[in-house]
Amino acid sequence: MAERDLRYPIGKFKREDARPDRRLHHIEQIEAAPAELRAAVAGLTADRLDTPYRPGGWTVRQVIHHLPDSHMNAYVRMKLALTEEVPTIKPYDEARWAELRDTRTTPIEIPLGLFESLQQRWAHLLRSLTPQDFSRTYRHPEQGTVSLEEVVAIYAWHGRRHVAHIASLRERNGW
Numbered sequence: 001m002a003e004r005d006l007r008y009p010i011g012k013f014k015r016e017d018a019r020p021d022r023r024l025h026h027i028e029q030i031e032a033a034p035a036e037l038r039a040a041v042a043g044l045t046a047d048r049l050d051t052p053y054r055p056g057g058w059t060v061r062q063v064i065h066h067l068p069d070s071h072m073n074a075y076v077r078m079k080l081a082l083t084e085e086v087p088t089i090k091p092y093d094e095a096r097w098a099e100l101r102d103t104r105t106t107p108i109e110i111p112l113g114l115f116e117s118l119q120q121r122w123a124h125l126l127r128s129l130t131p132q133d134f135s136r137t138y139r140h141p142e143q144g145t146v147s148l149e150e151v152v153a154i155y156a157w158h159g160r161r162h163v164a165h166i167a168s169l170r171e172r173n174g175w
């Protein structure tokens with residue numbers, strides 16, 4: 001049997017999933033992600049929070065911090081795309097963000113709360129948009145043009161992906 005790729009517990013993102021009839025589902029997944037993250041980390045001791053979700057991967061703690069960090073960038077990019085004509089957005093070095101010292105010292109309640117507020121705020125924005133708004137785009141210097149339809153689908157998947165990293169670690173370890 002081929003070794004399971006622990007990086008993609010729910011599979012890779014499928015671009016064809018970014019379409020209008022899936023939009024509401026994606027918004028609901030964005031709203032549900034913080035509660036799913038909380039459930040995935042409930043009761044973990046400090047030692048377990050500091051365990052990599054796969055060999056050589058981020059610790060559970062780093063994954064928890066990564067979610068609001070990543071989704072804050074996405075939220076800002078979306079607002080830029082809504083208010084400017086095809087803005088070029090600023091990538092960020094997610095690996096180095098995850099290595100910053102505060103990731104190890106900030107109680108997880110803080111990123112968990114931040115993720116909750118952010119996803120709620122984002123869902124309110126998404127529900128206020130017109131169908132035409134979802135075809136607005138930004139330009140990513142490496143990935144090219146990205147539509148808001150794609151952003152919603154990507155981040156709905158992205159939240160579920162990282163929650164599944166934690167859930168699958170717990171399952172494998174019998175935690």
Ligand code: NI
Pocket residue numbers: 066070158162
């Ligand atoms: Ni990520």
